[in-house]
Amino acid sequence: MEARLASRPVGELTEEHFELVDAEVGEPGEGEFLVRNDWMLLSVVMRDLMEAEPHPELPMSGYQVGEPPWAPTVGTVVRSNSPEYAVGDLVRHTYGFREHVVGDAGDWAFTKLDPDLLPGPHYHLNQGPTAWRGMVELAGAGEGDTVFVSAATSGVGSVAGQIARCRGAARVIGSTGSKDKIGYLVDELGFDAAFDYHDGPVAERLAELAPDGIDVFFDNVAGEQFEAALRLAAPNARFVLCGGLSGRNPTLDLEPAVLRDVTFRGFTTSYEPESYAAWTEHYSRWLREGRFVFPHTVVEGGIAEVPRALVAQLRGAYRGTALVKLS
Ligand SMILES: NC(=O)c1ccc[n+]([C@@H]2O[C@H](COP(=O)([O-])OP(=O)(O)OC[C@H]3O[C@@H](n4cnc5c(N)ncnc54)[C@H](OP(=O)(O)O)[C@@H]3O)[C@@H](O)[C@H]2O)c1
Incomplete structure (x- = not known):
């Protein structure tokens, strides 16, 4: 199942701007792996990306009608024909608004995560x-x-x-x-x-x-x-x-x-490897020391809840990072 952008909103976003589709997910081919998406992040910036012509200098691509939008997502490898990704591996990627995705080890959008670094997989979806x-x-x-x-x-x-x-x-x-x-x-x-x-x-x-x-x-x-x-x-x-x-x-x-x-x-976020490593090191330590909380709201209900949750997010309904539990 995936949530596709059905039409571009003019003014306020509503649930009707999405359609839920029982999409076919193919079997992973040679060098590929199948990911079950577990968590997905929502953000106000998603409304801007639905415009036909988002700001040309935004450092990310806009959303296309008829397709599931991209979104920061964390999932688990459930089948693999890749020597680099094993069943059970935790991965972060950008193929959100869907329950499953077939990945390729050569795709820069996929990163393998250390499951022991943070208290839970969704902690990796922080800003x-x-x-x-x-x-x-x-x-x-x-x-x-x-x-x-x-x-x-x-x-x-x-x-x-x-x-x-x-x-x-x-x-x-x-x-x-x-x-x-x-x-x-x-x-x-x-x-x-x-x-x-x-x-x-x-x-x-x-x-x-x-x-x-x-x-x-x-x-x-x-x-x-x-x-x-x-x-x-x-x-x-x-x-x-x-x-x-x-x-x-x-x-x-x-x-x-x-x-x-x-x-x-x-500034725009640079995701330089040294900066990312410095943040992750401090984040995991401060969490362990009890000096930091991961501020987030969890929306339960899976992919069907995503359109409603995004509309609510744009109205300021949630606290901290808004996350949908997909599985
Ligand atoms: N420079 C970068 O690289 C970069 C990267 C990511 C995000 N950003 C920016 O960071 C900001 C936060 O993004 P996010 O993804 O963290 O947001 P988010 O989690 O989606 O949070 C949205 C919150 O912003 C507040 N808000 C919405 N409209 C507002 C308004 N008109 N005036 C004041 N507050 C408003 C609401 O909280 P209240 O109910 O408290 O008003 C809402 O809950 C945005 O400006 C985004 O563009 C920048």
């Missing part, structure tokens, strides 16, 4: 590489910093804030879209403070929570949250620009940027 690149490699967040993360309950934001905390930040503040998610950030993820961005002017909320200014801003939202953070930038503040969920470009007030030596750095 850590993006959060690590922005928070550590570019912002250099560390001891004494006051850090602000916008869209802090997103897959990326919920990891980014915890990375800053584990690296000794003095104060980690997050913004979110609902009251109940404030408790999640503070009580479960260890943020020092959080606020609902619907709750009055963002600049006022931030000024209350970061009276001494912001050293590091990890921005997933742009718009008003960026404007507010810049007004409160501390001297030598580092702003890393990860995404623009608000869909609104901020009005740039250059005065605080000039007077306080603020650095801005936009």
